[in-house]
Amino acid sequence: MASHPQHDGAPPPLSRRPPPCVLLLRHPLEFSLVNRSLPEDDFRFLKPWESPLPLDDFLSSADARPAEAILTNGRASVTADMLQRLPDVRLVATASAGLNHIDLAECRRRGIAVVTAGDVYSEDVADLAVGLLIDVLRKVSAGDRYVRRGLWSSEGEFALGSKLGSKRVGIVGLGKIGLEVAKRLEVFGCAISYNSRKKKPHISYPFYSNVCELATNCDALVICCGLNEQTHHMITREVLLALGKEGVIVNIGRGSIIDEKEMVQLLVQGELGGAGLDVFENEPNVPEELLALDNVVLSPHSAVFTPESFSDLCDLIIGNLEAFFSNKPLLSPASDE
Structure with missing residues (x-):
């Protein structure tokens, strides 16, 4: 075709x-x-x-x-x-x-x-992916809420964020959008690796044929692949646990690539560090549990807008x-x- x-x-x-x-x-x-x-x-x-x-x-x-x-x-x-x-x-x-x-x-x-x-859409989607990752790590949206609620002047303390530079970022789906994401993150000093259906010729980033192995060796995953029978719920509980308690996942692909129920549970339990999500399994419905979490940034499937x-x-x-x-x-x- x-x-x-x-x-x-x-x-x-x-x-x-x-x-x-x-x-x-x-x-x-x-x-x-x-x-x-x-x-x-x-x-x-x-x-x-x-x-x-x-x-x-x-x-x-x-x-x-x-x-x-x-x-x-x-x-x-x-x-x-x-x-x-x-x-x-x-x-x-x-x-x-x-x-x-x-x-x-x-x-x-x-x-x-x-x-x-x-x-x-590639550049705009890549911009949002990096924006979501920075937002989760540096707690931009959480800080905005903290200030707007008048908590800055109170005795409450604002949780520290984490730097983006030197983070190991795994990109799932190194197509046009994935490459644009990688290009942007390299500027921040991130170490890039990727998972794809097959190893890309002339690409120097480390390749992992198994997405769980990729997650084990990364601090963050950015989901850039398309949705099909092979990628549906490809990001399983096992993958998310491999990413770890400090790990962050960003999804600008399709909601059903991640097992959303498992992701929500792990975020609530503190077994996953954070998430930046532009897409969801049952749009426009978003799991209620996510709305209360300061380590989650939500976007209304607007990456291309x-x-x-x-x-x-x-x-x-x-x-x-x-x-x-x-x-x-x-x-x-x-x-x-």
Whole structure:
């Protein structure tokens, strides 16, 4: 799925055909947040929320049947059933970096190309990952609460934080985001190691094929991998115990990569040092126990939410649609790597 196949049945250039139909599974928030308009002159966008029909009924209706592409995000799934109802679809474009909401096997079977947000979000997500780690270690949010509650002038003492420099940080998933995290942490003097599906050529960081061994040799873990069958609950109780009572875990991947129930229990019991979390297993629901812990920093799955990223994403989405329907190479094809 690394490239858009060139074949005899490929769509003709945009200038030689009516505007292609693109099904929007959700309102394109990315465009509205940066005051961009959808290119209505070049594409016919199908908007289910404007129909009186429920989504399932709309997908089976004559209004949806002309769809040749689907535009979605990480919160709207593209299923085998949906693709069966829309036989003319040849492209699925997601505004997400992750792919766990798309039935990739069915897309492959049907010869449907898939494009993602590519590396548009990588720098912003890496910034937040490092920010969460600093916040937990230096107790930035905890200190803010301490001051706002008027405790600074009282007899209460504020707990000491810990320095970031010289920390051993393990990165789980050394893709585009993971590499950006590593680059930032190296500047702070951290020792980087990583776990990935396979050892990365030309990468000098120590590689651990076993994530538990990585945790044993680290002071902090930063979760940067995608969610799939192999990574679901990959961060087990055993991994968290290996990280230790002073260890910190940061998650900017997906909530279900960590066994959340076990993590919460260990944090409450003091068997894990702290956590910086942008994602959760059952969003937007966050375990109540976490709300009372000063060694936990919580973020509402907002790592990608900057106007700069959204503006770049809008350009990428439109560019991918134009490329596909002009039979040109896609800008950010999904990779099996």
